[in-house]
Amino acid sequence: MPTCFATSDSESCISLARDKAPNCLTKSTISLRQFLRLSKVVGILLLAVTSLMSLGCQSRVASTDEIVIGHFGSITGSEATFGISTDRGIQLAIEEVNAAGGVNGKKVRLITYDDKGDPREAGSAVTRLVTRDQVTAVLGEVASGLSLAAAPICQENGVPMISPSSTNPKVTQVGDMIYRVCFIDPFQGSVCAKFARENEKIKATKAAILCDQTAPYSVGLQEEFEKAFIAGGGTIVSKQAYQAGDQDFSAQLTSIRASEPEVIFIPGYYTDVGNIALQAKKLGLKVPMLGGDGWDSAKLGQIAGDALNGCYYSNHYSHEDPSPRVQNFIKLYQGKYQETPDGLAALGYDAARILFSAMKTAPSLGGKDIAAELAKTTGFEGVTGVISMDANRNPVKPAVILEMKDGTPRYVATIAPGE
């Protein structure tokens, strides 16, 4: 017999059992209470989710009398002026089309997400646009690296995407849903090389290249420039690289200075170019610098000031172009935003307008139908030139060369493809 059940200890035994019993009871009641509370929480959550879903359905139902299009761009970040300008251009086009009665009687609404110039953010922004917001089409990005991050998502989901200003050829190679309204790097690179070789003021035979090795845009432009410059009879005397965001370019610039070039090709974005120009001036580098449309920002002049005097870049349009199409757009833009539009604003405007014109003629607003209509675009009169899509969904159009003078770009020349 265990000692516990000895008569002398029986009372304590009973009290022990009694102590235990209520313990068990309270435990079970607590868990029951917890269960009730839990089920309540779960119920509320379920209710919330279902009501949210039904809300979502409602908004989708409501969206039959409006067309939602999405834009992702770097509204903040190192290339913030790109995203802001593009967004303003798009909004101007939307205002215009809505004022004229919308697309086939439906108003157009824009959803803009900020990708901070980060490819991962661009991916999630576009995923949100196509899955949650169920947009009809996507506009964006300026930077080729970000468009390349977003394009596969649009392609997979069957949503047409028009990049206003990604010039890297790979962007539209992603698939038949991806279009653009700007010229591509092979053309831009060859324009720059041709200009460097033939312009009266430069007439360079020796060129140095300083390229951002982290940006597909910059690397692509560098390759094309090199090819065209060598084919034109020139030599590349120095090839240097940096990474977007670098602050210190003295090693590269000292090295370029030692190679004695007659022109320096810098296919970068404006924040870095501004830095490079300032440091080049300090080192006493006086040869002209040349770049692509990544230079196109009012901030470039603010950062570099007169350090960029006598430097050139290729761009999509010049605000000094006297044609009424361009001047009309500038007047509209200045009326709304009180500033002169840059090339990216013009491309954003063109991208949105070409999308609306495709929507107007498409048999339905399905992704496939709009894309098919976009492919048929011929002779569309945009602010940045006449746009006709080729078989690779790229427009063929001329580029302009601008010269920096005390912080403002001035028109120098227009170079058409095939010249």
Add this chain to the structure above:
Amino acid sequence: MADFLQTLMTALAIGSLYALIALGYTMVYGVLKFINFAHSDIVVLGAWLSYSFAIRALPLVGLDAHNPATPPPIWMTAGIFVAVLALCSLAGFLIERLAYRPLRRAPRLNVLITAIGVSLLLQNVGQLDFVFGASPQKMPALLPNWELLRIPFGQGESIRYVVLPLIDCIIFAVSGLLMLALELLIFRSKFGTALRAVSFNTDFAALMGIPVDRAISLTFMLGSALAGAAGFLYVLKFPSMNQPAHSVWVLLGLKAFVAAVVGGIGNVRGAVLGGFIIAFVEQFGAYYISSNYRDVYVFSLLILILLIKPTGLLGSPVREKV
């Protein structure tokens, strides 16, 4: 010759900055034996505070805040510098007090994870609109844009100049003075003795009546003040500033960390030596070999040092106690 000298000057200026940042890493490691990954964010804080103060202070003396025609009076520049140092050391104090002190007895790994967390928090708070924002800015010039030296080399067409700008001299002088002051503080003052005692053995130091918590707080404040100074000097040299969460800042911190490891982490003189070595390897590698791999040189050097002398150049070997 001209290019060699020019590269040398740049390497000296950038080396001073790396050294200033590396000191913070090495001091915290010396005392607490963990790597404060939030240290590079103090550099960013210093840089962006300099900018915020400058654009508010310049209009007071009638200058255009974003593009002053002339630099502000020297007392204003000095005032901004002192204010940045003070606020950065306050930030260092708060980080230690709120994030690390509660974990004083926790496993080392927890503290390391917290450090990464603090770093991410600071980065993301920094790029909020009402803090510093996520757009790059241009730091207004706080110093005259003088060239102290312009030595010509060669003649005629191929003439080249070695340029020594004022800012490089200032970086060299200010960081030199700060390092000297730190050296005196650590090896010639009572506080320095206490610090070295804490770094030798925290528990024994506490038993000997040394206020350990206060010593650790002061370490963080000193390290953060140096980081703030580095941030201030950095944006004066490179006025186009990236947004606070840009990966370039992280890379800057990583290179300074590598400098501390190369010199021997925990060793103050080693951190300075490491800073200069890293800058030389980076600059001369970029000039003589190729600029495509400038980060590769730095991190290869790290691997090399870890293979040959894992304690770093000036570090002493740690004996395992059985």
